[in-house]
Amino acid sequence: GESVGLHLPTLSVQEGDNSIINCAYSNSASDYFIWYKQESGKGPQFIIDIRSNMDKRQGQRVTVLLNKTVKHLSLQIAATQPGDSAVYFCADTPSGYSTLTFGKGTMLLVSP
Amino acid sequence: GAVVSQHPSRVICKSGTSVKIECRSLDFQATTMFWYRQFPKQSLMLMATSNEGSKATYEQGVEKDKFLINHASLTLSTLTVTSAHPEDSSFYICSALSRGSSYNEQFFGPGTRLTVL
Numbered sequence: 001g002e003s004v005g006l007h008l009p010t011l012s013v014q015e016g017d018n019s020i021i022n023c024a025y026s027n028s029a030s031d032y033f034i035w036y037k038q039e040s041g042k043g044p045q046f047i048i049d050i051r052s053n054m055d056k057r058q059g060q061r062v063t064v065l066l067n068k069t070v071k072h073l074s075l076q077i078a079a080t081q082p083g084d085s086a087v088y089f090c091a092d093t094p095s096g097y098s099t100l101t102f103g104k105g106t107m108l109l110v111s112p
Numbered sequence: 113g114a115v116v117s118q119h120p121s122r123v124i125c126k127s128g129t130s131v132k133i134e135c136r137s138l139d140f141q142a143t144t145m146f147w148y149r150q151f152p153k154q155s156l157m158l159m160a161t162s163n164e165g166s167k168a169t170y171e172q173g174v175e176k177d178k179f180l181i182n183h184a185s186l187t188l189s190t191l192t193v194t195s196a197h198p199e200d201s202s203f204y205i206c207s208a209l210s211r212g213s214s215y216n217e218q219f220f221g222p223g224t225r226l227t228v229l
Contacts, residue, residue, distance in 0.1 A: 008153040032214070041203075042222050043205050049216060099158055104154070
């Protein structure tokens with residue numbers, strides 16, 4: 001992900017809406033990309049990952065899209081629920097044996 | 113899935129004291145553990161990588177004499193913040209990898225909130 005900022009972008013949605021969270025990364029050599037969910041006062045929780053040889057991967061209610069041309073990653077959450085409220089981080093790494101670089105994060109607020 | 117615990121979950125200490133934070137892998141052997149630091153409303157910043165039985169590798173700008181890391185066993189790594197000051201107040205998170213796993217397969221602990229008065 002890109003370098004850390006001093007504020008957290010926020011996305012506010014209604015329950016049942018679809019949410020799209022975006023992330024830009026800077027390392028053109030990155031090969032693995034991961035989305036994490038972090039609830040307040042807790043550690044990051046793995047959501048979904050994607051390798052650079054794919055442009056889309058689907059999980060349960062979540063889809064990750066990767067556009068390597070513009071170094072952009074997105075997380076789509078279908079039928080967002082209040083329990084999805086958290087901060088979402090993307091992370092990237094150039095190989096399986098290099099450290100992760102975390103993006104700045106987006107706070108998702110879901111109102112009932 | 114694999115479980116990583118941290119102890120304590122919260123600690124408040126006086127300026128100048130040292131604080132030890134433990135990170136344990138509960139159901140797997142962690143050959144590599146990572147320590148991250150997270151300031152409020154910011155992202156995780158990697159502080160250091162520790163491999164069992166060897167010295168930790170610190171990221172640029174992280175003082176190794178201030179943040180002592182020990183990974184003496186395959187299930188335990190400790191981070192000691194020495195002579196803590198208010199600017200060390202932060203959320204410290206560890207993660208762990210089992211042998212042969214890729215770095216994208218890290219399991220994260222729940223974090224430790226350090227407040228230095």
